[in-house]
Amino acid sequence: MDFWILLWKLVFIVGMIAFGILAIWVTIFGARDIVHLLATLRGTEDPEG
Amino acid sequence: MELLTSVIADTNFSAVDWGVVTIYLVLSVGIGIFANRYVGNLSDYIVAGRGVRTALGVATLTGTEMGLVTVMYSAQKGFTGGFAAFHIGLISGLLALFIGVTGFIVTRLRREEVLTIPEYYGRRYGKGVQIFGGVMLAFGGIFNMGMFLKAGSMFIVGITGMQNESALTVVMVVLLGLVLFYTVMGGMVSVILTDYVQFVVLSFGLFLATGLAIYHLGWGHIFDVIIAEKGEVAFNPVAEGSSFGFDYVMWMAFLGLVNCALWPTAVARALAAESEASVKKQFMFSSITFAIRNIIPYFWGICAFVFIMGIPALKAAFIGGEDGATTLDSLYAMPVFLGQILPVGIIGLLTAAMIAAFMSTHDSYLLCWSSVLTNDVAKPLLGEKLSDKGAVLLTRFFVVAIGLLILFISFVYPLKADLWDFMAVTGGIYFIGAFALLAAGLYWKPASRFGAICALCAGGLNVLGLPAVQGILLGALGYSADRIDLFHVTFSSERVGLGTVTLAVICMIVGSLLVPDKHPYHGKEES
Numbered sequence: 001m002d003f004w005i006l007l008w009k010l011v012f013i014v015g016m017i018a019f020g021i022l023a024i025w026v027t028i029f030g031a032r033d034i035v036h037l038l039a040t041l042r043g044t045e046d047p048e049g
Numbered sequence: 050m051e052l053l054t055s056v057i058a059d060t061n062f063s064a065v066d067w068g069v070v071t072i073y074l075v076l077s078v079g080i081g082i083f084a085n086r087y088v089g090n091l092s093d094y095i096v097a098g099r100g101v102r103t104a105l106g107v108a109t110l111t112g113t114e115m116g117l118v119t120v121m122y123s124a125q126k127g128f129t130g131g132f133a134a135f136h137i138g139l140i141s142g143l144l145a146l147f148i149g150v151t152g153f154i155v156t157r158l159r160r161e162e163v164l165t166i167p168e169y170y171g172r173r174y175g176k177g178v179q180i181f182g183g184v185m186l187a188f189g190g191i192f193n194m195g196m197f198l199k200a201g202s203m204f205i206v207g208i209t210g211m212q213n214e215s216a217l218t219v220v221m222v223v224l225l226g227l228v229l230f231y232t233v234m235g236g237m238v239s240v241i242l243t244d245y246v247q248f249v250v251l252s253f254g255l256f257l258a259t260g261l262a263i264y265h266l267g268w269g270h271i272f273d274v275i276i277a278e279k280g281e282v283a284f285n286p287v288a289e290g291s292s293f294g295f296d297y298v299m300w301m302a303f304l305g306l307v308n309c310a311l312w313p314t315a316v317a318r319a320l321a322a323e324s325e326a327s328v329k330k331q332f333m334f335s336s337i338t339f340a341i342r343n344i345i346p347y348f349w350g351i352c353a354f355v356f357i358m359g360i361p362a363l364k365a366a367f368i369g370g371e372d373g374a375t376t377l378d379s380l381y382a383m384p385v386f387l388g389q390i391l392p393v394g395i396i397g398l399l400t401a402a403m404i405a406a407f408m409s410t411h412d413s414y415l416l417c418w419s420s421v422l423t424n425d426v427a428k429p430l431l432g433e434k435l436s437d438k439g440a441v442l443l444t445r446f447f448v449v450a451i452g453l454l455i456l457f458i459s460f461v462y463p464l465k466a467d468l469w470d471f472m473a474v475t476g477g478i479y480f481i482g483a484f485a486l487l488a489a490g491l492y493w494k495p496a497s498r499f500g501a502i503c504a505l506c507a508g509g510l511n512v513l514g515l516p517a518v519q520g521i522l523l524g525a526l527g528y529s530a531d532r533i534d535l536f537h538v539t540f541s542s543e544r545v546g547l548g549t550v551t552l553a554v555i556c557m558i559v560g561s562l563l564v565p566d567k568h569p570y571h572g573k574e575e576s
Contacts, residue, residue, distance in 0.1 A: 004284035005272065008132040011139055012344060016259070019341040022107070022334060023252035029104030030245050036102060037241065 060210035060388035066397025067209075073250070073401035074227060077408060080242050102323055105245060106331040107338070109413075110318045112244030114308070114335075115251065115342040116410025117201040117403050122468035123343045124383035127350025130292050131275050131283025134347045137301045137469075142340025144305035149333030154310040155319040157491045159328050164320065165417075166313055166483060167425035173490040174501040174566075176429045182486065183425030185505055186313060189479030190418045191451055193472055195458030197414070198225060200380060200468055201407040207384030208400055221459060224407060229452045232412040233445045241321075243412065247405035254402030255345050257395060258387060262352040265390045274355040300543035303550060304473055307480040309339060311487060313421065314413045346383070353386035380468065419447030462517070474514035474542045481549050482508025485557040493561075494569060500560030507553040514545035 126134040148155060163169045167186060171179030202220040205211075213219070263271070275283050286293040309315055309332060322328045357363040363385070369376045391399060423444045428435055435443070485504035489496035512518055519533050519540060533540040 001276075001281045001284055004132070004281075005276075008135045008284065011135055011340075012348065015138075015142075015337070015341045015344050016256075018337045019252070020256065022337050023248075023256075026104050026108045026111075026334075027249050027252070030108045030248065033102040033105035034242065034245060037105065 058210055060208060060385075060396075061391060061393055062209045062388060062396050062400070063393045065393055066400060069394070069397030070401050070404065073404065076246065077243055077405075078227065078230060080246065083242075103327050103330045103334065105241065106318055106322055106327065107334045108248040109241045109244035110315060110331060110335045111338040111342070112247045112251070112406075112409035113314050113318070113413040114312075114410075115338060115406055116197065117204055117407035118197040118410060118468070118472075119342055120346040120349075120403065120406060121200040121204055121380055121383070122472065123346035124350035124353065125379050126343075126469050127347030128354050128379050128382045129350075130286075130347075131279050131351060131354075132347075133282065133284055133286040133288075133291060133293055134350075135344055136286045136293070136298060137305075138340045138343030138347065140298075140302050141305040141308060141343060142336045144302070145309045145332055145336035145339035148306075148309045149329050149331070149336055152325065152329050154487050154491060155316060155332065156325045156328050158316060158487070159319050159322060159325050165421050165424050166311075166316060166487065167421055169490070170486060170501065171425065171429065173496075174486070174498045178486075178498055178501045178505070179425050180429050181502065182483070182505055183421050185482060185509060186479045187418050187422050187426070189475055189477070190313065190414070190421075191454060192458070192478065193475035194411075194414050194418075194451075194455050195462055195475070196468055196471060197407075197411060198455050199459040201403075203378070203380050204384045204403055204407075205400070207381045208388040208396065208403075210388060221456060224404070225411075225452050225456055228408050228411040228415065229449055232415050232448050243405075244409045247402075247409040250398075250405045251402045254399045255341075258391065258399050259345055259348065261391055261395070262349060262387075266352055266355050271352060271355050274358055275351060278354075278358060296541070296543045296547065300473070300546050303547070304476075305339075307476075307484055309335075311480045311483050312476070313479075314410075314417045317413070317417055349383050349387070353382040356386045356390070357382060415448045415451055416444075418451055419444045422447045470542050471515065473546065474511060477511035477514065477546050477549065478509055480508070481511050481546070481553050482506075484508075484550065485553040489557050489561070495561050495565060496557065497561040497564055497566040497569070499564035500557045500562075503556035503560035504553045507549060507556045510552070511546060511549040513540065514542035514549075516542075 123134070123138075126137070147153065158166070158169060161169055161172065163172065165183075167179045167183040170182040198221050199217070201224065202217050205220045205224070206216050211220070281288045282291040285291065286298055287295050318331065319328045322331060357367050366377050367379065367382055387399065388396065423440050427443055428440065482505035485508070486496075486501050489500070489504075513522070513533075523533065
């Protein structure tokens with residue numbers, strides 16, 4: 001049982017750290033990507049729309 | 050109802066928290082109205098003009114796949130299965146990483162530049178398979194979504210402590226109305242923008258609630274209580290007497306694969322990506338969220354169990370006493386726990402984050418099934434008669450119709466198993482056949498139309514994994530048992546699932562070899 005307890009503790013801690021780093025990265029660069037997406041859509045917008 | 054009312058009455062949810070939730074909801078509706086300006090044609094509406102880069106792709110993939118229903122069923126699994134449930138999250142994350150590194154299925158689908166998975170069926174196997182596959186996908190998907198609304202609303206009722214008898218119904222109708230509004234207005238553009246906001250709010254809420262749960266209960270105490278109350282089965286998923294077992298782990302491994310590579314809402318993000326390289330990066334980065342989207346809620350469910358075991362009244366309500374009285378649905382355990390440990394303000398923020406999760410999943414799922422019905426059922430049947438603007442209008446109509454259908458399912462379907470197991474089975478109606486069609490279609494040249502139809506039919510048999518369906522079947526045959534039991538082998542959902550996967554693959558291979566296509570499709574070349 002000790003092996004499983006250690007494994008799940010590790011999975012939880014490593015997972016939380018990795019998710020924390022990812023969340024910061026996505027928050028910063030996701031905002032930049034939104035600007036790019038809206039610019040792309042403006043370019044493909046239906047002229048009648 | 051009386052038992053539930055007494056248990057949820059102690060929540061810390063206040064007027065301040067209602068204010069936080071309201072601000073968030075107004076923001077979401079505003080985004081829907083704003084995004085409507087950017088929808089010019091069907092491609093903009095369904096795949097946001099294929100202009101989504103990696104970071105935004107990760108946000109939207111996370112927003113979609115980490116719904117409130119995910120949080121609810123995972124917390125329930127953590128509550129009942131303990132830390133052993135972590136194996137589902139770990140497998141899921143590792144398989145998402147595998148998909149990201151290899152691009153298995155998703156990059157080849159992106160190369161085909163299709164709008165939906167059944168559109169690929171049409172190109173590879175013909176129009177008949179596209180329509181049949183589209184109907185199977187929509188049926189399995191809508192049935193799968195049937196419990197989302199109820200589970201999400203149970204969270205809201207549990208954490209806010211609403212005392213009214215019709216609270217659950219009112220919450221379901223209001224939440225559905227909001228989601229329908231902004232999905233109909235802005236399509237995928239609105240979905241992606243709200244997913245981003247939801248990712249930011251959700252990430253913050255998850256960290257905060259997890260930290261406060263550990264602070265309140267104590268890291269060591271959580272493990273001590275689980276060891277004392279549940280023993281080894283709460284840690285080792287293949288231990289004797291575990292509620293999981295080897296069959297279950299195998300079934301979860303298959304589900305982990307299909308969740309990333311085949312589940313239409315996840316694949317829709319791959320199809321909306323800017324390039325094949327962006328698809329791979331999106332899945333590699335998202336492997337963290339594919340794992341954590343389960344692991345954090347499992348942990349909350351475990352914490353809820355520890356908390357409840359320490360309070361006799363709650364223990365009697367959820368676990369039961371010696372009198373054998375009816376206990377509360379374990380889905381309520383996690384929201385009741387969070388409602389009692391989180392302080393005023395924070396609890397509103399977490400509820401807004403969870404409503405964010407609820408909405409980001411619903412909008413994507415509604416858009417996904419409705420675009421399949423338009424693109425893969427109505428379009429092949431109507432041909433040129435359906436204009437681009439007519440297709441957008443029809444998709445919006447399907448969004449509303451599916452919304453009303455899931456509201457109906459929420460009222461009539463009796464959930465007899467764990468929510469996660471229900472979703473695995475209903476999803477399997479679609480994805481088992483889809484696995485055979487996509488894997489063979491993309492990687493095996495002899496795959497034929499006849500093999501595809503046989504595999505889709507075999508996948509549909511997975512509906513037998515539902516206890517309610519087995520009960521109806523046995524009742525019709527004059528038996529009173531709840532589960533089919535042949536030669537001392539119980540037809541558990543994981544066994545039915547694994548059996549159906551094997552059957553679908555055999556059907557695909559044998560059917561293709563027996564009846565090959567005269568003019569096979571060879572797919573697009575790598576650019």
